[in-house]
Amino acid sequence: MQRNSLNNNNTTTNNSNGGKNNGSGPQRRGVVRRTKQQRNSVFRHDAFGQTGHVRYKKKNVNCESLTYVADESDVWRAHEAMEHYMHRGDFWNAGKHFMIGTYSRIALTGIFQACVAYATNITSNHFIDFKFKSVGRLLEEKAVVRAFLQFYFYQLVFAAMAGICVWIQPISGGSGIPEVKCYLNGIDLPTVLDIKTLFCKVIGVTASVSAGLPVGKEGPMVHSGAVVANLISSGNVKNDRQKRDMVSCGAAAGVCTAFSAPIGGILFALEEGASYWSPSLTWRTFFCSMTALATLYSLNSIGSAFGKVGFNKLFSFGNFEFGHDGSSYAMYEMIAFVLIGAIGGLIGAIFNNANEVITHWRMTNINKSKQRRFMEVLFVSSAMSVVMFFLPLAYTKCTPIPTDNRSEEQMDMWEKVVPFLCEPGTEYNELASLIFTDPGDSIRLLFHLHKHAFSTASLLLFFFFYITLAVVTYGIAVPSGLFVPSLLSGAAFGRLVGNLAHKIYPNLAYSNTYALIGAAAVLGGMARMTISLTVILLECTGNEQFALPLMLTLMTARITGSLFNEDLYHIHIHMKKGVEFLEAELRSVTRQHNLVAGQIMGANVIFLRPVEKVGIIYDILKSSKHSNYPVVDTDDKNILFGTIGRNALCVLLQKRAFGYPADASTIGQNTPSIMANYLQIGERRYFPLIQWEILEKSYPKYPSVFDLRVTEQDRDQWVDLRPYANTAAVSVQETSSVHRTYSLFRSLGLRFLPVVNKYNQVVGTITRSDLTADALAQTMLEKGKRHIDEVERNS
């Protein structure tokens, strides 16, 4: 033992602070690990249910990490074996049962989400139609003032509706994509997946789109898909991994129904969610996307002859027309596309930066109270109405509708243009046609009308005002997507460039190609997603010819934008304090500075022994907030025995899985003998006191330690943690580089990683909060400081 004490100084340094330890347990280090976590915990029980409020007011969200690795305890193994042997030989074994259950839930998710998307679409289209028609009638009568007042009133009412939804459920504001990204990254924001959020989000986005705000319904649809998946599976998922898989499916269905882009949806879910490409998850998202698409098509084919799908009713960029050579661009125009991509990236960067500044201002000035937030919505809506109405009034340009040489498709397009104060049927107002229509229609007008349909001046005016309003709008208390505003302003910008280019080289591609490229550039500069965005845009375009220009533009836009700042979703994620988002890759600076796991870990380890006193467990659970605790075998060189989760401990205490050992004299000397009511068969223990099913049944609502009642008598009894401890916990050597630790943590989807020294003794723990960019920067700074101190001391 003399040798051991030399090596074990990491874990046995005494720092007795636990007055409640009764002296019977081994001494522990400081129970409180990090004050930030404690601060979070204050909000946990106070502000639950109004966290969205907390989010904006305090910039602090109380959230938990998820874990995607099963705890391999003895009870779990017994459960797995039992499940298998019980149904062995049956045709309907456990695996098939699970499979059918999962896939039917996935199908339900797809169907339900498609219905939600369809209803949202139909309703908002109806509202928008109604609004513009009644205003249009008044305009035809040249009653401009009355028209404006009616327009203003309608928009204000819808905006107020949207504002009220967010008032009721604050987290339903905004795009929803940051929240889904966080969830798929392993951060469980409270109330994000509640039914209340779903209702507020869906009704809210219908209203905010109807209110004519520069918002899209695509982001909210992704969020809605995630919630639908969670609600449908809520009674059946047994762990975080299954839940995450379902939410991935839901997000895929959301993207699929928003853009009718099934493959884009799958890729979005995989890109955001899966740190590990698992074929089964791919198939699930595939199936969910497919079901959603089929439902959407079916709903769209209702009433059509022979059930033909009305593709024109879905979100799409419409059919592009080509010249007789069948090509919509020439190879040398790629240079122009790269240029547009670069400028689009710049526009995106400015957009993101401006929105960041505004959001910061908003967080300190507006978000203090719900009233102010609501007033802001009304104010923005008013400003929007004024600008939208007076812009076409100020720049009244009546352009004649061409009468010759029009295909059937073009005919449909020309029906969408708005006369405003011009002669209906023969003339249209350029600006009004972009403003007084559904944003999806405006995008299609910009994509498909012939090259002289929009003058440079009206495009410039529209682009400038619309994007400014979009910057201001994102972040107010309404559900608001970012895709459509980016696409719309981008399309105007692209067409503008196309117009200018045409003046110089009349031989160039159609304006529609330029409009598409511009839309992609601005969206790419703002959102900067990788492959999923390309596929989504390609699926919306519906034509493979645009693959190369879109890829080129999106790549350029992303590279250009990334020189200046992050994408808008990440900016908003980082603004939520307490949300520890793990990027897919670590910056190489940690490698260059030679950071190892031992330097970033939290060194105050709170541990339990394999057989532990109830009182100690209870006190530790109460005084610390960790989700996992290492189990250290103090009778065997302090090595890591395993890990155990807070939830399991709470259930054990609640179910009173404790007692006095059969032979009390063995305690303390060596591992205590087996509990009285605990059967041991062969080398495997098959009947522990609490079975896996019972531990699992509590998911996801485990008892809280504050609800437990532990009497003084209970405190002296013992719990055998060995059957419940995860004895195969993944651990990391203290000498491992941070890079490796990070990839281990992220690719396995861990929540907690014990750090061990070379004798497998726990010297620290790594959680999500140790691996964020901020935490790592902090550690590097401290390392540098220590180095300076050392040099000073030496000199």
Add this chain to the structure above:
Amino acid sequence: MQRNSLNNNNTTTNNSNGGKNNGSGPQRRGVVRRTKQQRNSVFRHDAFGQTGHVRYKKKNVNCESLTYVADESDVWRAHEAMEHYMHRGDFWNAGKHFMIGTYSRIALTGIFQACVAYATNITSNHFIDFKFKSVGRLLEEKAVVRAFLQFYFYQLVFAAMAGICVWIQPISGGSGIPEVKCYLNGIDLPTVLDIKTLFCKVIGVTASVSAGLPVGKEGPMVHSGAVVANLISSGNVKNDRQKRDMVSCGAAAGVCTAFSAPIGGILFALEEGASYWSPSLTWRTFFCSMTALATLYSLNSIGSAFGKVGFNKLFSFGNFEFGHDGSSYAMYEMIAFVLIGAIGGLIGAIFNNANEVITHWRMTNINKSKQRRFMEVLFVSSAMSVVMFFLPLAYTKCTPIPTDNRSEEQMDMWEKVVPFLCEPGTEYNELASLIFTDPGDSIRLLFHLHKHAFSTASLLLFFFFYITLAVVTYGIAVPSGLFVPSLLSGAAFGRLVGNLAHKIYPNLAYSNTYALIGAAAVLGGMARMTISLTVILLECTGNEQFALPLMLTLMTARITGSLFNEDLYHIHIHMKKGVEFLEAELRSVTRQHNLVAGQIMGANVIFLRPVEKVGIIYDILKSSKHSNYPVVDTDDKNILFGTIGRNALCVLLQKRAFGYPADASTIGQNTPSIMANYLQIGERRYFPLIQWEILEKSYPKYPSVFDLRVTEQDRDQWVDLRPYANTAAVSVQETSSVHRTYSLFRSLGLRFLPVVNKYNQVVGTITRSDLTADALAQTMLEKGKRHIDEVERNS
């Protein structure tokens, strides 16, 4: 120490077999770990360069696993820090240099692969045109016998050319996709990525396609892309991970150029290669695909007016025409598509099974000699010529070409039909039109000609004979892809179903939709890829409308086919003995049988000490074939100090990085002191004898142990392995479940995983071969046997 000896019985059991150990080192366990590996090693040096031959004859391929994790040794860390500090403040720092180098190599890969694909296309099209034109002229003169002889002769010459290519480089036979899949899975088959393979593959596939065999050039293009990437980067990649990333890019470019499907290419590379979704790899494959596509488009736009891309010259399914309602199917037709998918899956399963049986027969009867393999090629070519020529002769059906109501696109189509013995210009022979054209054109004819263009009888005849020949052909000694034959026979099958369905319900979708669905079904039933195949087909189709039918069909085909057997690529991979392919997911049976790492590991650990004698290292390297060795600190409780690779050891011996310790008396007692020429600064050693650059420079051609000269005097000297050992090696507890071990192994891309007990003492090692399905089944069987023995003993 008394306590230690109790716990260390796993590692200190004496089994001295090393007569050369000189008694000075610690005793080791049996040096040879598993005989199979040794058997492989015999071929290593004998059959290198003719492994393809070995492959078919002995069913045994000698291959190495790749590792994707950097060895984090002290020299590596010093190197990383130095790289960083040397260029700190420079604008062109190491990271940027590396980035630019990598991306320019990726761009070169794309450009070069596009040129290869373009050249292959142009050449084979030219040859096919030449062949059919000269035969066509003779047929017009009604000189049937002369026509046949000429036809037969041309086809035989081309087939012989293809056969000769495979004679020269046996591994260039077949599709190439199994080989690329293996490589991306981490299995380095010899000569797969050599320049000789590239030449033989590309020339061979041009010849085999020109020979009219039922083969495609798509699989070989993927292989070619992988080789091109490897060749371009060969001087610059420093480790397996970088090489794999380059090969992934190449494979993406290959798919992209073969199908003009850039997104499909990216997804193929990611799905096959990346066990871990890394954004940087996504961007690289994206960039490579994009470059390849741009090059391909540029090459195709040569000579066209204003550089417009000739999309019709690329591989695609052509533009589908729709009715005036803009939809090509009704929702209730989904039922028919599911049915076609199920039948297609069945056809695919039969195809795979038949090909497996034939390949087994071929391996025992044909593949014994190169002569036989060559003769087989000539025989198959002859059979093909006879069938292809006499089929349209036997069933001569002259159908008139419609003259009215034709769009420009349809006009182009009708120009492709073949009159054979009918009246040129006004009539065409249905079967001959499918047979006497380029397979790509045949597919387009089946997709686009009006619904009465092909009679049921000719479709049935064509389908039956073509698919039978395709089954026989795949596996003969020519480069041969599987996509086009599957698509072509599938299209015939789909059109057949469409014809029949039309007779019953005349209101149904166009035949072209059915042909497309049939093609997808048969291909899906054979290849069973997940999302990448959907995207490839969608990109070839070029129309988003078909997303839902394609998804539905591919999913059904996959599910149906998987009830019977594996996909053809996996069947062929599993036929190569010694190739240890790790599937993405482990079967759940290992979990149900409660297998843990300690049960599947190789228990004979050959280890080195941190400071080791040259003689021992040399003997171990010579007597064992392992790629990695654990370094065990015998002076410190036998704990795992780290791991070291065979390659590093060989370089150390070659560079003579050994000497006598400064103080000889310390050896054995405790870790020997630092070598004379080894500087230690602070806590970090900055100047080890051999720097990382030198270790790295040898990649990938490390010195072999058999090339090393170690004198008797050298043998007594010592090597300090500590600076070179990976002290942060990922290890796994012996109690970890196999599931977790597998996911760790696969998601981190390991080659070697030490298994430790709870004291961090090495008790075994896990390599790729322990984790294959076969090895696991074997372990489970043994476990069961042991259990029976135990029960018998007890009773």
